[in-house]
Amino acid sequence: xxxxxxxxxxxxxxxxxxxxxxxxxxxxxTAGSGGRITFGDREYTPEEVTxxxxxxxTKLVCVGRxxxxxxxxxxxxxxxxxxxxxKPPNTVAGHGSDVTPPDRGRIDYxxxxxxVVGEQCRNVDRSAATDVVAGYSCLVDLSNREDQRAEQNWVxxxxxxxxxxxxxxxxxxxxxxxxxxIELRVNGERRQSxxxxxxxxxxxxxxxxxxxxxxxxxxDVIATGTPEGVGPLADGDEVxxxxxxxxxxxxxVSMG
Numbered sequence: 001x002x003x004x005x006x007x008x009x010x011x012x013x014x015x016x017x018x019x020x021x022x023x024x025x026x027x028x029x030t031a032g033s034g035g036r037i038t039f040g041d042r043e044y045t046p047e048e049v050t051x052x053x054x055x056x057x058t059k060l061v062c063v064g065r066x067x068x069x070x071x072x073x074x075x076x077x078x079x080x081x082x083x084x085x086x087k088p089p090n091t092v093a094g095h096g097s098d099v100t101p102p103d104r105g106r107i108d109y110x111x112x113x114x115x116v117v118g119e120q121c122r123n124v125d126r127s128a129a130t131d132v133v134a135g136y137s138c139l140v141d142l143s144n145r146e147d148q149r150a151e152q153n154w155v156x157x158x159x160x161x162x163x164x165x166x167x168x169x170x171x172x173x174x175x176x177x178x179x180x181x182i183e184l185r186v187n188g189e190r191r192q193s194x195x196x197x198x199x200x201x202x203x204x205x206x207x208x209x210x211x212x213x214x215x216x217x218x219x220d221v222i223a224t225g226t227p228e229g230v231g232p233l234a235d236g237d238e239v240x241x242x243x244x245x246x247x248x249x250x251x252x253v254s255m256g
Contacts, residue, residue, distance in 0.1 A: 002026055002169040002247070003135070004037055005052040006044075013052065014039045018169045018247075026169045026247030051095040054137050054170035055116050055219040060087040061210050062112075062141060062158070066200050066225025073228045082201045082209050085154055087141075087164050087223075095168035095249050102160050103256025105146030107233050110226035111184035111192050111241040114139035115203055116170050117220040122211050129207035132216070135170040138241040138249035139223050140184075145232075165239075165251045166221065176245035182227060185240045194227025201225075 002018040004026070016039035018026045026035055037044045064083035065071040071078045093099050101107045118134030141164060148157025176196070184192035201209070206222055216222075233239065235255035242248040 001172045002175065003054060003172075004169045005054055006037060007050040007052060008039070008042075008044065009048055016044075026171075051168050053092050053094045053166045054168070055134075055166075055221065057089055057092065057116075057220045058217045059089070060091065060164055060221040060223055061085075061214075061216075062087055062223040063201065063206060063225040067194060067198055067227045068200060069198075069228035070226055070230065073230070078200060082206055084210065085158065087159055090161050091159055091164035093162040093165040093251060095165070096251065097162065097165060098252045098254055099142065099162035099165060100254045100256060101142060101163070102144055102147070102156070105144040105157075107253065107255070108143045108145055108230050109184060109186065109191070109233055109239055110141040110143060110230050111182055111194075112139045112141055112223045112226050113176075113180070113182055113196055113243055114166060115206070115222040115224060117216045117222070118218060120215060120217055121207075122215045124207050124211045126204045126208040129204035130173065132207060133173055133203065134218070135172045136176045136243070136246055137166055137170050137221075138168070138243050138246055139221070140165045140239055140241055140249065140251065141223055141226060142233075142253075143230075164221075164223070165249060167249045168247055171246045176243070180244040180246075181242075182244075183242045184229070185242075186231075186233065186237050188238075188240075191231055192227050192229035196224075198227070199224060 179197040
């Protein structure tokens with residue numbers, strides 16, 4: 001199942017199902033050619049509604065340097081345990097949104113597989129980690145590199161409003177293969193291409209490690225890290241992240 005949150009034409013927020021009608025993945029190209037959104041006995045085209053982020057997290061736990069090639073391109077060593085940082089709920093932006101980052105510094109894109117937590121959990125054993133996963137989505141970790149390098153906790157660099165576009169759907173685990181491709185394009189040009197099976201720390205590793213330290217709530221997100229190829233964005237750029245089995249998240253950026 002591919003679950004989608006949306007605002008219907010009357011302004012009500014609904015939780016429905018994205019049904020692909022011609023093999024086109026959710027969110028393909030724009031907010032949804034090739035699909036239908038169903039809720040109860042109603043059916044909508046994606047163009048009729050506003051697609052919202054697929055969950056409402058209390059926090060996003062993000063993972064740095066979880067691909068060897070990305071660590072190398074940034075001039076960093078591969079960590080011996082997951083490198084973790086947080087993004088607060090204000091960073092979440094939806095499919096089709098226009099994000100306006102702070103007006104100073106270089107803003108980089110980072111495509112990531114997002115894990116959405118399905119239940120409250122703490123001290124989860126690695127062998128049971130998949131039991132607490134509701135599904136997967138696409139995420140862009142927007143980063144202000146100048147501010148990120150200038151401070152230790154990365155608030156200015158990683159936690160500004162809209163710094164985590166997320167969506168367009170929550171795909172339940174059976175849809176997303178272990179070697180799912182992760183690709184990011186800027187204005188149609190491919191900039192990143194990776195695979196879930198190249199994660200240094202797997203989804204199970206991350207769930208087990210994170211829940212040693214903090215309680216995860218339903219709807220919380222684990223951003224699993226980005227492949228190599230990160231780079232800067234310019235005013236008006238369109239960013240599209242496509243993950244095999246999930247669909248395509250797209251957004252634009254307006255630089256101050």
